Amino acid sequence: MSALLASNLYKSYASGKLRIDVLRGLSIAVEAGRLTLIEGPSGCGKSTLLSILSGLQRPDAGSVTALGQDLWRGDNDAVDRFRLQHTGFVFQGFNLFSALSALEQVMLPLGYMGMTRAEAIDRSQAALVEVGLGDRIDSRPAELSGGEKQRVAIARALAKRPQLLFADEPTSALDAASGQVVIDILRRVAHEHDTTVLCVSHDPRLVSHADRVLGMEDGVILNDRKMQSVSGPEKDGNVS
């Protein structure tokens, strides 16, 4: 069963007196345990698709079934709760609080999930070790490189142990080596934790490491490639 299932999504924006149709009846299915990549030229609607699939932005029409739930049926509070319980995010900007150490950045959302301090510390330390920052847990953002900041942001997402992990251009602000580290982490998360990783990027390195690449243009998916990489058995994706 697909972890994410979207059907007939529509979204348009007003730009002055014009209405721009960003998504036009798009449907997609995304499987668990895979790193799925959406690529396409800027303005093709890939970020809008990611925001609708991840519960950040309501579609004008259409539905999203995430982990078997109709994501957009409830009110905003219900969607907030869904995101809190099940999703992690990695953004292009690292968006770390300058006042907090790496460990505190990762612990912060866990507190809002109702976890005890001891439990949050355990999970956060484990997440930081997993992204290779076990020795930097006390560092503030000012003391970390760009790649390290992005790894803290990934650890913040991972510590929640989300079934769904969304990443938006996670490598575009990073140098080659840091970008490769981040790509490896995202792949590992998908394959070892059976997490659904959905990533928007046009970084060619990411394309070559994804299990599946969806090419998008003008609000529709044009092609769907299953990559023959080191990632394991091939699965079918439904595209319309």
Add this chain to the structure above:
Amino acid sequence: MIIPLARKILIHDWRRFLPAMFAVALSGVLLLMQTALVFGILGATAVYMRESNAQVWVGYPGTQTIELGRPIPVTAQTALLADPGVARVEPFAWFNGDWQGPPRAGGVSVFVSGVSTEPNALMFSRVLTPAQRALLDQPFTILVDRAELAKLGLPIGGRALLNGRLVKLVGVASGISAFGGVNVVASLATARALDGSSGGAEVEYYVAELKHGANAAAVAARVNREARGYSAWTAASFARNAVLYWMFQTAAGVSAIFLAAVVFVVGAVITSQTLMGAITGSINEYATLHALGVGLRPLRRVVLEQSAWIGACGLVIGVVISLGLLGLAQAQGVPADINLAVWLMCAALVMGIALVSGTAAVRVLRKADPASLLR
């Protein structure tokens, strides 16, 4: 909350929040100082109650302040004496005098107080010595506050006309200056002789000292139950009435409240702008938390907690500055009067400024739209 985000940000970015803390602190200082000065100046209207040992006052019904007193029946004295809580009673005469001093001093408004000359008399017991009272035993002799000598243009031993009678200034005391005029203290006998309007036996007030352990409010209430043509108050409530009467009779009260409102608004605007700037500076971080499922309500709490801390820090800074300024005022002889209620009121207003600012700044969080993080 396992990570105290509000406090962590405040401590890390304290420089960013410092202007807000000072805005709150200085608002508090302004509120406190103007209240202290208004009360200090108007406190002179309560000098009669404050500097005397009487706990209960009896005067004409409805009298708000000493200047508005009218002669009352002598039965008031009997009624006071009949009360089980009263130890002794003393008459106190008060009237407006017509003063004609040396020509160069010009016109002066004069209030005449007729007090007992007994060594342990109640009126002005805190400021007049028995020796000073003894001087008043001579007919047509008066005392004034040391600070009024220049105003009267009269040296000790000098003479002037009071209500058309020649009086002699026999000494000075400290702490009997009045509000809006000069207090002239004379013996009851002199006062009666000077006061053309009174029939002789009637005075404007009776003051009472209570027996040890007697409750002033209870005595006043008992006396009032049978009172005809007079009314009893505790010294404290009569003093308070006098200050409040002048505060609202003159523009002092209204202007104090107006200035307080201006200070409140200015403090709140500066503080909310600082908070808004701080939130805007971290808006992507807040949006990320929101993306991770943290609702807007907990994020609002972070901002409100920050504003409460700003209020608390501003309060501490404000108290330190205020204590310094009050000390300076005291050293310079500037009348400033402050009590616990005023401190608490100003503290509440300061916290109010901080929390109103926080509530205003919370609106900025609406910009924490996680979808905006996706480009």
